[in-house]
Amino acid sequence: MTPGRPDGEGVATPGSAGLSRPGLRGREAELERLRALVEAVRDGEGGAVASLRGEPGIGKTVLLEETVSIARARGFAVSHGRAEELHELAPLASLASGLLHGDPPLLSSTDFADLAGHHDQRVWLVERLAQLIEERAAATPVLVAIDDVQWADPLSRFALGVLPARLLSSPVLWLLAGRNAPEPYGQGPRTTTLPLRPLSGTALAALARDVLGEDVPERVARLLDGAAGNPFLASEMLTGIAASGGDGPQPPERLVLGVRDRLAGLRPDTLHFLRIGSVLGRAFTLADAAALCGRPASGLGAELDEAISTGLLHDEGERLLFRHDLLRQAVYADLTPSVRRALHREAASRLVAAGRSSVDAVPHLLKSAEPGDLEAVGLLGAAATDMIAVMPERAADLATRALELVPRHAPMMFDVGERAVVALTRAGRYTRARDTGDALLARRPPLEVFARLQCVLGDTLWHLDEVHELTRRSTAALAAVTDPVVRARLTARLAMARSRGRDLGAARETGERALAEAERAGDREARVLALWALGEIALNAGDCAAAVEHHTALSVFDTAFLPEEAVARIHTDDFDTVRRLLGTAGDAPLRPAMLIWAQGTLNMGLGRLDDADADFVTAERLEADLHVPGNLVNIRVNRGLLAMLRGDRDAAREHLDVVRAAVAARPNTGNHAAHQYFEAVVADAGGDHAAAAELVRSAQRDHPLLRWRLLRPHVVQAVGIALRGGDRNLAEDLAAQAGEHAARNPSVPTARGAAAHAAGLVDADPGLLERSVRVLLTGPRPLPLAAASADLGRALLTAGDPAAAPALARAHDIYTRAGADAEADRVRADPERAAGRSGRRTGGLRPRHGQGWDALTASERKVARLIAAGHTNRSAAEALVVSPHTVNTHLASIFRKLSVRSRVHLARIVLAEGDAGKPPAAE
Template sequence: MSVGSASSAVVSGRPWPVFPEPGAATPLRGATTTELIGRGAETAALDRWWAGVADAAGSALVLWGEPGIGKTALLEYAVAAAAGGTVLRCRGTRTEAGLEFAALHELLWPVVDRLDILPAPQATALRGALGLGGEPAARFLVGAAVLSLVSDLARQRPVLVVVDDAQWVDEATAHCLGFLARRVRSEAVGVLFTGYEDPAAGPWEGLPSIEVVGLADDDARRLVDAVLPGADRGLADHVIRTAGGNPLALRELCTLDLRPEPGGAPRRPFGNGAPLGPRLRRAFGARVAAMEPSTRALLLLAAAEDRGAPHVVHHAGSGWGVDPAAWDQVRRSGLLRTSGSRVEFRHPLIPAAVYDGAAFTERQAAHRALADALPEDAAEERAWHLAAAADAADEDVAALLERSAGERLRHDAGPTAMRALRRAAELSPAPADAVRRLAAGARAAWDAGHASAAGQLLDDAERLGGEVIVARHSGGLRGILESAHGVPERAHHYLTRDMTAVDGARCALELGTTAVHAAWSAGRTDLRQQALRRLREVDARVEVDDDPSLTALLPVLRSWWSCYDGTGGPAPAAPDGGADTVGVLGALTWELLPPAPLAQAWGIEGPVLDVLRLRAARLRRRHERSGLAVVLSRTAVLDLAAGRWGGAMTAASDGLRLAEEVGADHVAAQCRTTLAALAAARGDRAVVDEHATRVLQVSVPRGVRALTAEAYLYRGRAALFAGQPHEALHDLTALAEPGHEAAHPTFALLAAVDTAEAAVQAGHTDVAESRLTTVSAWAQRSGAAWARAAAHRLRALVRGGAAAEDAYRAALDVPGAADHPFEHARTRLLYGEWLRRARRRADARHQLAAAAQVFDRLGAEPLRRRALREQDLTNGPVARNATGPSAELTAQELRIARLAAEGLTNREIAARLLISPRTVGHHLANVYPKLGITSRARLARIEFAGELRVGGAGPVG
């Protein structure tokens, strides 16, 4: 019978034995009963089997499966289950496999004093077999003697005969035990074997069997958690995939460095299986060593070929004496099987054992034979086999690998190209060739999203050839790496330095643009101007390269990066941010596009977003994870501004996952700021604080002020929406405070609207006026729709008066303002509040209802509630049929009472309702007698519009 391993069984009430193979199965830690993980079906079968044996229905059972699969653990389970019976046991070993009756001697030695009960011929034969007499042992008599001896023991109590590693039992003992196993059907005797192979043939032929297979993934995870508590999820997943359900492998692999090479690449040149622990290596190696030389050669060729191509293995084996008999032997062993047009090992650990167990010269010969057997169109596979066979520098093989890497890069396989180039560098006789190949490999690693591998390859190349030559071959990768997860000021240094080292104006332009970005991220206007000057020097190289597309774009790039910096100096004209210009830039290289906050500032979000979406699709197809993470982080920001909050959430979450995988810390932080922005608008301050804290942990030590500023911005916005303007101002004004860790001119500009609103609520008119001036100047300079609408809105909010209505209407009517639905709805909310205070209730309801509808669609709960409360106030006094203690309150009194019941102070209520604290006190003085209370504390227990406040004072008298 063949039994799977779908469930686990708890062995209760039995002591757990000490296992000879502690890695094969492990009880869960901390359990009051012992659990053999993932072996519920097998243990249940053993329980049924032993129950029959104990009831005098003797039989044999073979547990078979690959080394380390848990056979010995199940055998020990059976021994524990047989408590109270007689247990005889032995274990086969390779060293004694040639000694006749060696295993039988171990099995019967504990009961050798009982030989006198046997008939004389049997006793004489058994003594001879055990070395206790001089008579030659007749095998039939020996078998009969063992049967008689065990049957006599079974008359007193059930007998369990245990034979572990039966494949190594000497032939004489094997035949004797096979004789015993087939003749105990009416005795209370059970014979339990463990072995590697299906007992369909050999001395155990015809005996019942259980194939012990690998653990299911869930059970494998439980075992890993038990062996290595708190293991990293990624490492645990890799261990589980590598072990293929083998319990001993799971245990041993937990102790090894199993971190894969970039892209999940195996650690061998041709991927010959997983690394093995010493015990598994010995177990598998011993099994292979026992085979015929031609069979071992076949297994080594199959392990080294690693592609499963039978015709290549056949061809290569023809010169090694691999004949049909060898193929028959490996198929019978179950180690290798032919499935369709592929040759496959039964388990991923087997090729590792075969390959590692062979001498280096044998592996060399196997790879050369396979290289010769490959067809002409398999250049890449041939190059790898020759590289695996090489033990010294070889330029021919290195050149083959370099060409194969070039082909891989054209087909979007960066990790494979990286490994090929690294191996080519190792085989390069000339240092200059090694430097070139290492630098190219670093670039391939970076493009594939493996920053740590790229940095290591760059380090190796620079040690060998120096920084300048590596910068040329890698396209200035050092600065690009630093800008992604290092210190922006240091990135600026590398990038501006390498602009003269790289080949071609386009590459220099990319580095210069990235240098400006790094200076912008650091909030360093001086470094930004320096990088812009270096960009102007690219003009001459553009003329030399005769690239007219770049000539027209350089002024646009320089203008984009000259965002408001608060200096008050002359401002360049606004750049042409039309779709044509952005499209041309995107066609050249998306890296030239401005970061999302600058695209917002200039009002060119739409064209930039179109380019980024196209680029994201291409990067996905090419599996360029680093670039895709950057694009997703920028897409999320622009989707957020456009009111596509679901898309922003998806892009930010996907970008965060990718960025963390590739080690792009700054990109991950950018994704977190978008998630914080969404949480701030939705009123989830805990999430805002969590993301802001994680961002600041990265940005502050490295001086990435752009990220620090965003964290402050969305933390301040969350406070503003929660009705806490003073707390909001604390974070928002920091963006414009010279020398502050969050000071950044671009984000001070983008935050000006929030800062002014918080300042108005908190009574800081000077701050509100300064932000109005900032936004108005930028609106005039850029012509961006958001800035023009914001300038009108702030003018109405800050200055009020008779002109306020015209300003609000102008803000709503700005062409393109409605493309930013959240900000457009905020304008309607402020306008509706102004109309309500002007007692134009019908007009106010129209604006407030429109705002509430948008907030509801977006999930902006704090502002939705604010809009609905304002709508309530437009209805005047509560309707006469209202019930409860609040029925006599006016709408304003009811609103103030609700806010006071929530615990807000008079000043905070005044800021929320845009009235004076004195007016709040006046209304509360009217509320108390109407409600029949005498203090503010009792408001907490009053029912307002069906909402019961809990906490606070006791019942109202």
């Protein structure tokens, strides 16, 4: 093996004609597949992922480097980086190791600084990174190669889990090399996994001929069996044999661990220097090694020269690198466990003393800290605090490890434990968080500590939907607390719990008290909680104006809650203000899933069913990326109701299955209410009217918050279900609620129109139905207007009134424009049924095309034309005034329906359709 080579997975190959790099013997098939992937991406086949997997020394690095060379030769812009074991806590370090290097680098230092400034907003960061790579890929294909990806830092792992799918339509090839363990990223329909298996005997023989010439003694072939097909170990053996002239057999076990032969001949100071380096990691700086050796860096020249000359280290200039991780592991393995632990602990202290961050010290602490190490407790806690916004899962690991190190009766136990509860809750480990908090409470802490712990456990209990327990604990803690900040937060938590109860008047009083206490205490968290609780209480009480007031105050105070203000305003029919709000949110990095949920809710209100569905799909995808599907039930219920409007009952049932599973996994009061109502709609459409009416009745009885939320905007549909189920009392109750809701919200056309519509159905009164239409004509929602017009037309049709025709025509036109095909079919069939003809029934008899250009929605066609014209996702989003996330959702649907894999293929189809003369106006 040539000393100094950083990859170390090959040997000098004088006889390997046709192989451009050492170490490729036996990997010809894998190399050909990688070459084909490079060429497919270059030729416009879209993005792809290649995953190289195998044990250390199996040849991953040399294959990756060869692929990088091939890609460069074919005009790719290349990012070639490496993840490092002891740097896994540095946000985005693994991706940055390649993105910031190259000629020119894939990302400028300015672009990366912008990303780093938002590292705590993962979705925003990945979207912005995708935009930058997409823009670069528009000019030239891109290869992003990362070696040792198993060590990738959490933020880089998150990005790698999202970016390949996000950039699937762009010419970007992701090449990820790592150990055998399955990877939680880089998977998808365009993923090629290449498991590197041990070399065959034929390949090992060829490798031996490359090093030793054509005459390979039989005893060498037998010795190579000790390498078990690992090319690095085989190369080490052959290098040793070549260096010794082939004289005298070496013991196989010493050949397999060939590095020990070199270690045994080193001077003691060099051996100590290498052992220090192995503790610091595969890559380390001379300054760090010198500090740990207790010597000046200038005094280590002889040791460094000897380590390099024996082929163990490679000098990259800014840092030193073990030529292969197996070499580092061999040196590291010669340290006894107690020495390893001591060196790691000393390394942590030295790094901190040198002014390095806790992120640099923590990997060493995790390998060395023992119970009672209070410095380690502090550093782990500081690192957890720094990471909680970036990677809450890793922060939870660090915080719980810090808690494990605290002596059992140490006073700091409660402070460290409180941080662990917060971190576990932020990571979504709610049961573990509650158990940790309860274990601390079992130690009978002082009353103030008891109250503080109950306060942080309040967030946990809210997420677990343990509302009654939250109420009980908050009440008990309030009796013990004197700290005004903790009191304000506990009172706000109590208000949130009471927002789910029946006495919303008492809940409102609690919320107002919490807000006053928060303002007196000057506590931001308590104020946010109090305003949020007051907004939720107002929505649950049907007081839309108060909900807007509180959510607007919350949004002004904390812009992360802009989606809540938007949704509250949607309830008041103030769609113009909502459009402005969402327009100003634009590129905001905060809570993109909730912003898109609000956009979907607006589009649903506007009757833009295709756009609403795309928004809901996008919101669900973004939540899934973060592993926090908090809004999954509401998303799927809305998508199911959209599917029913379209007449796609199969899709509705699929959504219902997801809802059932989600509610079973996370029993939330609001989720149960939405679930029951959706079950009622599906049962009613299937003809089981009695069961549907019972579901609505039980939802009203068991979930009081639904009594008012059902009225926005489903009360008319619920009244129809009750009437068809023969439950007139339920229908009258719902209509009475609608009237009360309208009285509370006199400025909201939808509230007044729905009340008149519901009463008109219950009383069979065409006059009320006509009033409903008049009111709804002044509002912004087309679908309630269509429903009222349809019911008015049916009533007039029954009475033989010729005014039925224009009412039914209005309903049909609105439903058709919205894409509510099932409802449009029902309205068209009404006159035929009234005339005694067999009118064509609905229920999904006109399914949409599943494939081809005709299967695209109007919004998808707009996106397709923009992308085909050369727009990026970002510029297409700006042209359509939507989120780039939504454009990506449309694009994924377009690719699926058109069976294409790249923008090049899409452009050809769009061009063909343009030649066929299908102008946008026809859509």
